[in-house]
Amino acid sequence: MPSNKQSTKLTRRSFLATTLGLVAGSTVLMSADANHSTKIKESKNKKNMKKVISTKNAPSAIGPYSQAILVNGFLYTSGQIAINPETNELVMENIQNETHQVMKNLKAILTEAGMDFSDVVKTGIFLQSMNDFQAVNEVYASYFSSDFPARETVEVAKLPKGVNVEISMIAAKG
DSSP, X not given: OOOHHHHHHHHHHHHHHHHHHHHTTEEEEEEEOTXXXXXXEEEEOGGGTEEEEOOXXXXXXXXXXXXXXXXXXXXXXXXXXXXXXXXXXXXXXXXXXXXXXXXXHHHHHHHHTTOOGGGEXXXXXXXXXXXXXXXXXXXXXXXXXXXOOEEEEEEOSOOGGGOSEEEEEEEEOO
């Protein structure tokens, strides 16, 4: 049988562990081993870590996905195409205008999340034809002032709604 001193020590540990767990918003599981020491295992509540970002200043999702998700300071955008959110029409007069509309849509999502292009760390560009690479690259570059993000650009067989370019981004704040 444990002494009063050992029992008090275990009770204090239990109280502190429970209090700290509740303050941190975590679930605390406790167990005592043969030596009366306390082990603490924390399980974080994932719902508090993920936030859906949505704005009327970018096109609504055309499928079962979100415009963007913010998790632990990182923003993951869905691929954006050249839909004008005011008219819900595609902007496809030429590849430059199409790319500008895509970048405007991404800017709206970044703004909604409290970010801007300087927070972007990674982009993915999907082109219907690599022949458009130079024109898309020129428009894309005009949205960044320095420290360009990491990126890949790939040609794909087909894009949603027959567009010529789709761009997704990852941004980080803090």
